[in-house]
Amino acid sequence: MTGLSLVATIAFLAGMTDAVGLMLTGNFVSFMTGNTTRAAIAVGTGDFGHAAVLFAAIFTFIGGNALGIVIAHLAARRAFVVLACVGLLLAIAAGVTEPGLVLVQFYLVVLAMGMVNATVEHIEGLPIGLTYVTGALSRFGRGIGRFLLGDRDFAWTVQIVPWSGMISGAVCGAILANSLGAGALWLVSAMAFSLALATLFIPRPLQRRFNQRLMIASSMARRAK
DSSP: HHHHHHHHHHHHHHHHHHHHHHHSSSSSOOOHHHHHHHHHHHHHHHHHHHHHHHHHHHHHHHHHHHHHHHHHHHHSSHHHHHHHHHHOOOOOOOOHGGGGHHHHHHHHHHHHHHHHTTTOEEETTTTSSSSSHHHHHHHHHHHHHHHHTTTOOOGGGGGHHHHHHHHEEEHHHHHHHHHHHHGHHHHHHHHHHHHHHHTSOHHHHHHTTTTOOOOHHHHHHHHHH
């Protein structure tokens, strides 16, 4: 239950950030499927400047995921350190107020959203997405299909958790961005720091169960030595 609560809260943070980022910059900060399609359309219509911005965002998102995994692997308190770094990046982005630096603000938020995916990768071996829900909805739908065929394993129902967190967070983010503009990023940053502090109360043995693939990879590497 602790893991699902953490996933829901981080997905809420991601949804809030995505809504604020989209309303401030006009581009997605975590929905790279959408950015990929829009970049392709920009190339097809000759808008190469916008295409370059979106492709750079995709590479920044990938880099954020990679950086998050490296930081998580080196940290004793994985969730705390990753979320604290996310909060710091969002705070820096909130402090970028010059109109001419809007792309810098955009890429900082994209980097943060890539990094946050390293906080929780699995819940009891089940893959969980934090900043994107297409995969979660797909797994949820396939679970319904298997249920209709007689399978009574209900593990797939957890996939609705990140979707619920993201949509509720996006609603709050839209309200904040509409009311506060760029100032909404300060609140998003504060939430990331608060969530980071909250993870300190989660026992380490329990946190290890959220990231089984990394643990398995590390174990195999030790055995190879």
